Amino acid sequence: MTRRHQFVARGVIPACLLPFHDDLSIDEAGFRSHLADLLAIEGITAITLNAHATEVASCTEAEQERVLAIAGEVIGDRLPIVHGIYAEGSQEAARIARRAQKGGASALLVFPPGPFTLGHNVEMALTHLKWIADASDLPIIVFQYPLATGQGYKLDTLVAMAEQIPTMVAIKDWCADPRLAERQIVTLHGLTRPVNVLSTHSAWLFASLVLGCDGLLSGAGSVIADLQLALFNAVQADDLAAARAINARIRPIAEAFYAEPFGDMHNRMKEALVLLGRQERAVVRPPLVKIHAPEIASIRASLVAGGVL
Numbered sequence: 650m651t652r653r654h655q656f657v658a659r660g661v662i663p664a665c666l667l668p669f670h671d672d673l674s675i676d677e678a679g680f681r682s683h684l685a686d687l688l689a690i691e692g693i694t695a696i697t698l699n700a701h702a703t704e705v706a707s708c709t710e711a712e713q714e715r716v717l718a719i720a721g722e723v724i725g726d727r728l729p730i731v732h733g734i735y736a737e738g739s740q741e742a743a744r745i746a747r748r749a750q751k752g753g754a755s756a757l758l759v760f761p762p763g764p765f766t767l768g769h770n771v772e773m774a775l776t777h778l779k780w781i782a783d784a785s786d787l788p789i790i791v792f793q794y795p796l797a798t799g800q801g802y803k804l805d806t807l808v809a810m811a812e813q814i815p816t817m818v819a820i821k822d823w824c825a826d827p828r829l830a831e832r833q834i835v836t837l838h839g840l841t842r843p844v845n846v847l848s849t850h851s852a853w854l855f856a857s858l859v860l861g862c863d864g865l866l867s868g869a870g871s872v873i874a875d876l877q878l879a880l881f882n883a884v885q886a887d888d889l890a891a892a893r894a895i896n897a898r899i900r901p902i903a904e905a906f907y908a909e910p911f912g913d914m915h916n917r918m919k920e921a922l923v924l925l926g927r928q929e930r931a932v933v934r935p936p937l938v939k940i941h942a943p944e945i946a947s948i949r950a951s952l953v954a955g956g957v958l
Contacts, residue, residue, distance in 0.1 A: 656731070656756040658756070660693065663690075665687060734758065740780065794823055811837060851903055855893070869902070872906075876957075
């Protein structure tokens with residue numbers, strides 16, 4: 650199957666959630682409803698799946714294929730689909746890339762492999778990305794992690810990737826360092842073949858966008874893509890007064906979503922969708938566990954404070 654839609658690495662790209670039944674099987678009806686809710690937001694530029702927000706670490710190969718198939722049925726050719734490449738090894742990453750292209754994805758979001766936590770160099774990073782690029786001609790977004798995790802790429806590594814992998818079109822930036830974020834934007838935009846920067850600094854989205862990002866790719870978009878879109882458009886228009894006002898609505902929600910432990914972020918977003926009446930359940934797969942009533946109450950209060958509930 651050919652790609653359904655041409656991908657442009659700009660604008661607001663929600664990373665969708667994946668609903669589950671109480672027995673931990675995929676809630677296909679709930680997933681279709683969630684995708685339809687996102688499609689109803691006029692102005693988003695793509696939808697991401699088989700990534701952190703869809704709990705990809707706990708999904709089998711067959712489940713990832715099913716997630717893409719359902720998304721293809723619901724989304725059709727209305728928006729590009731960005732497919733996550735989450736794998737420990739380069740051969741498996743290449744297999745996922747081939748399946749994603751065959752299944753109709755329009756772009757790939759490449760996670761750094763787990764072994765990089767032990768350290769890596771430019772040659773290792775290039776080798777991993779080349780395996781993927783050789784397996785698929787889809788545009789690639791490189792997921793930039795914080796350097797402290799060991800999985801983040803130094804700036805010269807990102808430049809080497811951009812210069813040697815023609816299909817690399819953007820990074821999803823989670824470097825967690827405002828000074829580095831700005832240097833990455835300036836450097837990658839200044840290349841002979843410029844590479845875009847999509848912020849995933851959802852806890853400080855306003856600031857990251859003002860630095861010059863070309864858009865954002867965020868799990869929080871599964872809940873508040875409309876507010877993210879309004880913020881992005883205000884920043885693009887240099888209307889900082891409007892952007893600050895929108896950010897004041899986003900702030901309490903972001904603070905609730907991205908509280909400690911950070912790994913519960915998508916768990917909290919599922920609870921938000923239940924509170925908003927968009928989903929029936931907020932089931933997560935282990936090792937994630939359901940959050941407790943006091944925190945759910947805090948999420949409710951944040952949605953009220955943001956004018957969403």
